[in-house]
Structure formats: structure tokens, C-alpha cells
Amino acid sequence: MVEIEYVIALSKEKKLDGLPLINNNTQNSLRKIYQKFDSLSARRIKKIESQTNHDVKAVELFISEKLKKMNKPKLRPWVHFGLTSEDVNNISYSMMWKDGIKNVYLDKLNTVIKSIKSLASKHSKDAILSLTHGQPATPTTFGKEMAVFYNRLKKHYKKLKELELEGKISGATGTWAAHVSAYPNIDWLKFSKRFIHSFGLKHNPLTTQIESHDSLAEQYHLLSRVNSVLIDFSNDIWLYISRGVLIQKMVGGETGSSTMPHKINPIHFENAEGNCGLSNALLIHLANKLTISRLQRDLSGSTVIRNQGLAVAHCVIALNNLIKGINRIKINKSKAKDELSNHWEVLAEAVQTILRKNGHPDAYEKIKHLTRGESINKANLQEIVASFDISPNDKKTLMELTPHSYTGLSSILAKIR
Secondary structure: OHHHHHHHHHHOOOOOOOOOOOOHHHHHHHHHHHHOOOHHHHHHHHHHHHHHOOHHHHHHHHHHHHHHHOOOHHHHHHOOOOOOHHHHHHHHHHHHHHHHHHHHHHHHHHHHHHHHHHHHHHOOOOEEEEEEOOEEEEEEEHHHHHHHHHHHHHHHHHHHHHOOOEEOOOOOOOOOHHHHHHOOOOOHHHHHHHHHHOOOOEEOOOOOOOOOOHHHHHHHHHHHHHHHHHHHHHHHHHHHHHHOOEEEOOOOOOOOOOOOOOOOOOHHHHHHHHHHHHHHHHHHHHHHHHOOOOOOOOOHHHHHHOOHHHHHHHHHHHHHHHHHHHOOEEEOHHHHHHHHHOOHHHHHHHHHHHHHHOOOOOHHHHHHHHHOOOOOOHHHHHHHHHOOOOOHHHHHHHHHOOOOOOOOOHHHHOOOO
16 A cells, blocks of 8 residues: 555656556556455565565565556556665554554444443442452442543543554665655655654654654553553442452353353453453553664564554453443342441541541541451441530531441542533
């Protein structure tokens, strides 16, 4: 596609007298070479490459063969005119990435984001015990915790849609030397900018032989951050399932274990975690490697960038599993209620805060002494509250407070968009 569009673009340059304007019929015929590209074409290129040991040169020769069959011999010298292979590859890989993200990845990520948003809305008031450092902490709602993930993913999704990729087409070491020597009167910077923009990319005029890949690295890092959020989400859902706060719907005919018939394993979240991790290993290496190239260019980046599709593939596998997994979970309200009922000590925060409000300078230490490491129930807590000299209204508030109602603004936060 890049090679053919380049020939067409050259023909439109008025000061390039050796190549007349290619008419619309011929342009359409040329574009069919890539529009109808198939496995047979790919095999032919690979056969040529087995002799050239150079991928882009094989593509150039493949196009020359096609031009010969089309009886367009005069176009053959203009294929890859003045270019280095990276002029073609940097645009091609950016287009592949852009198409993969736009046409496959973002739609699936959006489905996951909407599913999490739905969980946040549906369970905005469903109180659960929160854990910090793995220990009982002040209650929250399941909806509020899902809203946290929704908010994080939404911001990354927006950035992925908006980030521009850069491209270059400036010759062997980024100087347009071959172009200028052949046609010194053509504004090659203007030509290159127009050509790069035609692919929806941003022109990078200052490069070595390779485009610096800084914009691609930003995309890789963005995607790796999305993966990290999804790993965090998968871990939390896994833990909620382990605690029994969430349960999974049974699917007929499915097997959880080859020896333990009772099991319904959280395999979709485990699968997502694993694939996001594999993707991140590739993405982080891609971002680190492709932004470094010895002097004007070395080949180590070329062999690495071929794996960017694999990184996205692992992301897609993870997203497919999350879509399935989220559709199978539901909150176990009785279990969530029981957990909260067994941990009245989580109200110690409210008690010491209201004691501070009533002028008790040592409020925290008093409550710490009475509750830290102790098993506290409703009667214990109300006995503690009754012993303090605080205003009647505040005492009434604490006496009526329960772990199930101590969720602050959680129900409101769960609906923030």
C-alpha cells in the first residue's frame, strides 16, 4: 500500500518531469494490487525474499512483476524511488497498529468498560467490607469499587483514541539526499508532509534512517497501563469470588476441575490476568527497544517491532475473557452482609472522628486501646460509645450507625461519570 501510494503521489508532483500524472484508471489498477492482496501474493513475496534476504526489496520486486504484467514498464523505476526500507516500514507498522487498535481493540475495551460501568450503577448501594493490607477496613459499596476501575479505564480509552502516530519518508539517513540530488527544485519536505498526512499520520521531519518511534512507544505504554488496570481488576474480582462476596453463574456442561466436580473456577479472570501480563512483557520491551537505535540505525528494532501484533492479540484474548467473566458474576448479598456483621470494629474510625469533633484530643489513642486486635460486636461498640461525653446528637448518630450503613458517599461516587 505504501509503495504504490508513493508512486501515485510522485506522479502528482508537477516538477518531477520524468513521471507523468497517473490517470484514474491506472491508479485504480495499481491500488488493486494491495486491495486484493491474498495468501498467494504473500507466498510470492516470501519466495522472492528467500533470494533477496530483504523484506522491502521483495515487496518492490513483487510490485515490479505486477507492473510488467499490467504492461506499465515505465512505472517500474519509480517504485521505491529514493527511499530506504524504513521509509516504507515505519508508515506500514504505524498503520497496522492504528488499524488494529481502531478496528479490533477499542471496541472490545469499550465493551468491558461499559460492563464495569453497569456493575457500578447496579451495585451503587450494595455495601461490602473493604480490606486494606488484607485486613478489615471501613466499608464501601461494590458499585463504588467498580466505578474506580471504570474511571481509570475511561481516561486511558480516551487517550488511546486521541494519540497521534508519527511517520517519516526522508531517505537513508533522514536527509532526503537522493531525492534532492535527482530533483533539487522540488520541496521534498512539503511533499513528505503531504504524503505522511494522507495516511492519517503526523509528519516527523527530524529523524535518522528510522522514525524515532516515540509516538508508538506512547501507545505501547498506554496499552500496558490499560493492561495493568485490567490485571488489578481481575485480581480484585478473583479475591471477591474467593471470599464469596461474588458468585459465578453455572454453565451447563462446563467442568471446573478434572477431579473436583463441585468447582466453578474464576478462569476468565485468571486468563485475562495472564494474557495482560504477556502483553505487557512485549509492550514494555517494544517501547524501551524501539526508541533506541545505534547512531543512524541498527537492525535490532526491526526484528522486535514485528511482535506488536502479538502484544495486541494477547490484549484481545484478555478482553474476550473479561467480557465472558463479567457476564457470569453476581453479588452474594447475604455473604456481604455476614462479613459486615462480623466486623463492627470497622466503625472505630467514625467513633474516634466524632470524639475529635467533641474536643477529645486523645480520641484516636482511646479507641485504639479499646478496639485494636479485639473482636468487637454491636453491644461492645455501643457500650464504648455510651461511656463517652459527647453531644446527644453525635451519640445518637454513633448508636444508630452500622457497618452496613457506614459507606459515606459511596453510592454517589458509584454514579460519577
